[in-house]
Amino acid sequence: MKKLSAFFLASVLAAGVSTLRAQDTVYEIDPVHSTVLAKVTHLGLSTVWVRFNGPTGTVTVNEADPSKSSINVEVKADGLDSAQEKRDQHLKSPDFFNAKEFPVITFKSTGVKKTGDKTYEATGNLTVHGVTKPVTATFTAIGTGKGAKGETRAGADATFTIKRGDFGVGTTFPAAAISEDVGLQISLEAVKK
Numbered sequence: 001m002k003k004l005s006a007f008f009l010a011s012v013l014a015a016g017v018s019t020l021r022a023q024d025t026v027y028e029i030d031p032v033h034s035t036v037l038a039k040v041t042h043l044g045l046s047t048v049w050v051r052f053n054g055p056t057g058t059v060t061v062n063e064a065d066p067s068k069s070s071i072n073v074e075v076k077a078d079g080l081d082s083a084q085e086k087r088d089q090h091l092k093s094p095d096f097f098n099a100k101e102f103p104v105i106t107f108k109s110t111g112v113k114k115t116g117d118k119t120y121e122a123t124g125n126l127t128v129h130g131v132t133k134p135v136t137a138t139f140t141a142i143g144t145g146k147g148a149k150g151e152t153r154a155g156a157d158a159t160f161t162i163k164r165g166d167f168g169v170g171t172t173f174p175a176a177a178i179s180e181d182v183g184l185q186i187s188l189e190a191v192k193k
Contacts, residue, residue, distance in 0.1 A: 027059045027154055027190030029073065035187045036075050040164075041179035050091065052105065053079040059190050061154070066114040071122050071139075073107045073186065096170045102130045107137070122158070128167040135160055137186070152192035159185050 036052040052075040062068035077099035082088050092099040109124035118141040126135045142155040164170055164182050 023062050023064045024068070025061045025063075026193045027061065028193050029055055029057045029059065029188055029190045030153070031056055033189035035185075036073070037185045039183045039185075040181075043177060044179075048082065050080050050082045052076075053081055055186070055188070059154075059156075059188065066112055066120065069109075069112040069120075071107065071109040071112070071124065073188070075105050077103055077105055095172065097129060102128075107135075110134075126162065128162075129169050131167045133162070133166055135162060137184075147191065153189060154192070155187070155189045157185070157187050159183070
């Protein structure tokens, strides 16, 4: 009888753990269908955009408890593209991102909060140019559906603003030349693992 009770208890516990794990859905970011954009104001006259190609990472979604969700995004500083090769080389140089010394830019969430039907706030650590600072990004869920091969895909957009000086990027250039505020827009499409 004791063996049967122990077996029953172990089965219940295993089922409970299995149910808890089933609530977490892990998605792998699709670098082909995801975009990371940064914008600054140049000379107070125009907006200049820079794209960071090939973002990677994972998004873990817990529908039952969104606070248990997480987002991890990584881009290579060398993968930046401003649509002007000479400017790209300058942005990769020690004057700005110093891509050789600091090759990776990361965002790792420390907390996720649901704020609306399809909106979330993700607080986390952003590392740029070897400097890590806390930031909060507003995410909007776009949708979930099937891809061409029947795989489950999900997408979301995020926006937030940082100060380039906080990360030591382009500190020799005054705000009159390049705005101190850098707007970031991230569009992610991810595949369920």
